[in-house]
Amino acid sequence: MSLLDRRLGLDAQVAVRPEPFGALAYHYGNRKLIFLKHPDVVRVVQALADHETLADTLRACDIDPSRWPSFERALASLTESEMLHERHEVAPR
């Protein structure tokens, strides 16, 4: 299943702090610090919980489809570092 079709959410142990370049995300559990290097990535990450899938989120955040592959890569690395995980609860409609 493509990442675009997955239902992702921020881990409860992650804090996101806005910065001039985008934001810093810190995972209190595994102590990882990740740089979100573009304000649009920050918007997308913070909107994940409001939408069904990653693709829905990207559409809702007005991200041009030509940029989707770079967002997929960025969010894949956030998933690897456990900043994001699969949501199991029912997303609000």
Next chain:
Amino acid sequence: MSATKSHLVEQLKTGLDAPICLTWELTYACNLECVHCLSSSGRRDPRELTTDEAKAVLDELHALQVFYINIGGGEPMIRRDFFELLDYSIGRGIGVKFSTNGAFIDADKARRLAAMDYLDIQISLDGTDAVTNDAVRGDGSYDTAIRAMNHLRDAGFGEFKISVVVTRHNVDQLDEFKALADSFGAQLRITRLRPSGRGADSWHDLHPTNAQQRQIYEWLLAHGDNVLTGDSFFHLNALGEEPLPGLNMCGAGRVVCLIDPIGDVYACPFVIHDEFKAGSVRDPGGFAQVWKHSELFAELREPQSAGACASCGSYDACQGGCMAAKFFVGIPLDGPDPECVSGHGEAAMLAASATDRPRPMMDHSKPVRVALPERIPVSLGRR
């Protein structure tokens, strides 16, 4: 990827809204007197922040969304309110990593520490045997550190860190340090010796030789992904094409700063000197005002001149090295690092006269006890 990375470094140089790596030396009091102590610790300073003042600083850091702090000293566990401040910080969502020589970690304390979340512990050790370690950290300090590590392991603390300052005398022990850390299920952290604090006097005898610098670089290339270094060794990047793991820039005043035991804020833990003092948490506006608006930090966030290093092809890799290392050996801040791997540091140090060398301004070393053979009669009077 590397283009993105250097773009990020450029942005970090202009500063962050709050520090990523904030070191807070809680006290100048220490049971040890290591010859390379960055803060010349020994005696408590009577102006030390009170418990309430320290909690107010933590409230501020919480508001700034500082994720974690690095607590040190002195020996921070000497403070009677140590656990109170630890609990308060973690309760405010600020994780704590603290550095200790281990003297105050007994079985009880180890269990108490093991029960806390968001806490990391760094035990300082500068040799894998007592002779090497104690020469720098004092008699009995090796046994003390190992005892603390045993307590932490027995209490099920999990992965603590062993923190090593790399010197001429322990550089050959890097593999042994790694093995020691592995045997405890601990993580190894190695940092650079700086000529700061009491290190101003011991650095010339202790800092790694040129050949040893290459040894450190090669070792980090081979093992660096599993070893913590902070931003210690970016000056070695001029040795090869491949950059070392970690953040390769000087973070002073940009992503890093130091709060000292009396609340003074410095650009980094290695420059406790008026020239790098940005203000105090006791000033109006507190820490946030200092971080966001101090003149010193504003200057450090401006593009820095490559100065004497501008014509060197390695400047992009080494960034001119460590500001603190230059400062305390009398090299101008836009000059080469004293441990410049191309050898420019030697000449720059020779060019600096002894009077160019600033003395550390805070000295909390314990008074030297001189045994007097007999009572010397003292008469008071006008000369």
